[in-house]
Amino acid sequence: MPTERTRVRRRPERGHYDRATIDAILDEALLCHVGVVVDGEPFVIPTTIVREGDWVYLHGSPKNRLLTTIAAGAAACITVTLVDSIVAGRSGFGMSMDYRSVVIFAHGEVIDDPAEKNRLVYRFVEAIIPGHQVRPAKPQELNATLFLRFPIEEASAKIRDVGVVDPEEDQALDLWAGVVPLKLVAGEPRPCPALKPGTATPDYAKGWKRP
Known part of the structure; x- marks a missing residue:
């Protein structure tokens, strides 16, 4: 169910709150943007994201100020956007994009267990390039990486998939409109x-594609 923070108010018909829709968008995404307030100033960084069950996972350097702020208890806003097409209308105000997006509000939980951190290394690899083989992670590498997980509890998706929406009077103009x-x-x-x-290039690299 939507909350006051996740409810889509602008174009509410584009809001989706079911987990199947939210999960599908998260699973297709390679990157997310994470926003948090650090010392009274807003910061946003891009980073890789992986969903597993009811959680999304992020990782980075323990020296990353944004991630350490989240680890210390700050609330985070995680967003993902997939652009599906450019919408070319007959006016500048008719220009748009068809897209799928997700917003998650959550507090992050630090993962300290070395075995779980090691498992997540392989989970990130498999999520980004399935089938890729890597050497075992070194203890110092695991110690130098901060892993955070966030519950997918307060989240919503917003989808635009309607193409050109020009006013009727513009449709009579001798101008092309459509989607790319x-x-x-x-x-x-x-x-x-x-x-x-x-060393030959493996098939999984030659045939890489997102879901």
Whole structure:
């Protein structure tokens, strides 16, 4: 159910509060933006995000001021946006985008257990590039990484998928209008210059794509 913070007020018909819709958007996203107030000033940073069950996970350096502020108890606002198309109307005011977005309000929980932090390393790898093989994480690497999890309890999605919405009088103009679909497409993988000779590019890298 929506809360006072998550209820979509502008274009309320575009609001969605069911977990299936929210989860699908979160699972497709590679990046989120995290907002928090630090020493009275608002800060927003982009970072990778992973959903697992009823939680979303973030990680970064223990020296990251925004993440350490959240770890100390500050409330966070996490947003994800997927742009699906450019909407070209017949006027400047008719220009828009079709998109899917999610907003989550939550407090973060610090994950201290080394085994769980190690598991999350592989979870992030699998979420970003499924099938990728990595060496085991070193203890000093785990110690130098802050993992936070946030409950998906106070969240909402907002979706625009209506294309061009020009007033009737503009529809008679001799001007093109329509949508330009957008999607995230992977290019040809570029092997690391220091790759061990004879190491072939795996199929999961050649065929990478988002859900």
